Amino acid sequence: MIVTFPHAGSGWVPLKSLFDKHGIQCIVPPKSSKQTLSLGVKHSPEWVCLPYKILLGNMLEGLELGADTVLNIGGPGLCRLGYYAKLHEQALRDMGYDFQMVIFNWQEGGIVGLAKFIRTVLGTDKSWPQILGDVKFGLQQLLLMDSLERHVHHLRPREKTKGSVSKVWRDCGDRVCAAHSPQALKKVREELFGELDAIPLKPNANPLQVGFLGEFFMALDSFCNMDLEEELGYRGVEIHRSAYLTDWCKVWLFFEAIGLSHSKKVKKAASPYLSRDVSGDAMSSLGETVLHKAEGFDGIVHVMPFTCMPEIIAQNIFPRVVKDHDMPVLTLILDEQMGKAGMVTRLEAFVDLMSRRKMVQKRAARGAGVGVGSRP
Ligand code: SF4
Structure with missing residues (x-):
């Protein structure tokens, strides 16, 4: 095989x-x-x-x-x-x-369904404790990849030399994959976080805080979203992605079953706009936007594939959410016709808009009385 x-x-x-x-x-x-x-x-x-x-x-x-x-x-x-x-x-x-x-x-079947699937592929001669041990270890590897990626998102807009964070991140997958025991995983964790933390940072960086959400696969796959996370990071934006594989595992394999999932909070936040699940991540796109506003975020980048049924619903509801919560949202519809240069131009305009809003809000908070149209 x-x-x-x-x-x-x-x-x-x-x-x-x-x-x-x-x-x-x-x-x-x-x-x-x-x-x-x-x-x-x-x-x-x-x-x-x-x-x-x-x-x-x-x-x-x-x-x-x-x-x-x-x-x-x-x-x-x-x-x-x-x-x-x-x-x-x-x-x-x-x-x-x-x-x-x-x-x-x-x-x-949740976690049991996943274990059964893995046993089908590995062979039924494998014992259940062995399979469950493998599932647990695989989830730990995934958890490490996700925490490294979150750290990468935090560091990238702060790095002194463009590309230093991405250089370490590019090797993370192979190195975590090669760790086949808990001890080896612990060692590689320390090494990779150590290498990331050794990267020189700008002392006074104050990145924009932006939610990155939308259709799960588009948000996850850097080729499909044309390295959007990297492009935003290089433009001084710290992104907070809603979709990580381990979050998905927690929801579908564990927490949803016992009613402890973060998705309950998200559904509640989305409920004034969408009262029933329309599949995909539409509910999450709307709910996370409302929650991010309360957390003080500067904007939202929403990605979806052309013809995606659930996200078309979210896209049509977004104007109301934007109006009610005064939250800038940039929706990018991706397909094989989309060119990177066009996307980068839209990103740059959006980052510019968020920076100006932030500056105006800061000055207003200091009582300087600066209007939205004022020059920075
Ligand atoms: S319709 Fe949308 S959510 Fe469903 S698989 Fe296609 S892209 Fe993903």
């Missing part, structure tokens, strides 16, 4: 580590690129959302490199995600690939 799977943020780290540990050959597809996108676009209906195309491109690259088993995610849902896996499988078979697809139903 040679396993492959599509990319989803840092998800490849615990998966590859798990298969390496058990001696199962695993092909991580190359990082998503223009080549991945054109492969996906070529074999997808034009109207389907961008994540479908990118995931298909990843699978094609993995199969071309010799994989014979594809892991995918599926299950019920109100948007297209529910039937992605079946459509991917059919499309790949129509292209003539011979493989087996193993689908993880993310809405069924």
Whole structure:
């Protein structure tokens, strides 16, 4: 068996580590690129959302490199995600690939469902305690990746030399993946945080605080969002992303089941605007915006793929949220036609607007009586 799977943020780290540990050959597809996108676009209906195309491109690259088993995610849902896996499988078979697809139903069984899925792939000769130990260790690796990434978001707008934080971040996945024991993971954690904390910072940096939210996959995947986090960081913005894989795991694998999830707070905040779940992350986009305003954020960057059903609903409700909460929101609709230069121009204008608002608010708070139209 040679396993492959599509990319989803840092998800490849615990998966590859798990298969390496058990001696199962695993092909991580190359990082998503223009080549991945054109492969996906070529074999997808034009109207389907961008994540479908990118995931298909990843699978094609993995199969071309010799994989014979594809892991995918599926299950019920109100948007297209529910039937992605079946459509991917059919499309790949129509292209003539011979493989087996193993689908993880993310809405069924919580942590037990995940353990069953992993046992199906690793083999039923593995004991349950061993599988549960592997799941726990994989979640710890993911947790480390997410805390490193949060730290990267904090440091990037403060770094003295542009690119020093990204340079360390680029190696984090491989180094965490190579740690196969709790002791090795602890060591790599200390090393990576040490390297990040050794980066010289600007002494008086005062970054804008911006919420980064929207469709889960778009927010997670740096190729799809055209390195938006990096671009914002280089322009003096500290971003606070709502979507992390471990948050998703906490919600779906643990907390949702026992009613302790952060999503309850988010749903409450969104309830004046959206009273029922329309699937995807629409509820979270609206609720997090309201919560971020209360936390004193300077703005929101909202990303969504063209034709994304839940986020179109959120996008249409945003003007009311913006008006009620006086919160600047920039929505970026992404698809294969989007060019980076156009996106960067919009980002720069948005950062400029937030900086001016912040300056005006500061001066007003000091009683200087400066109007919105005043020159800085
Ligand atoms: S949330 Fe939107 S982009 Fe994501 S799978 Fe559903 S329709 Fe597609």
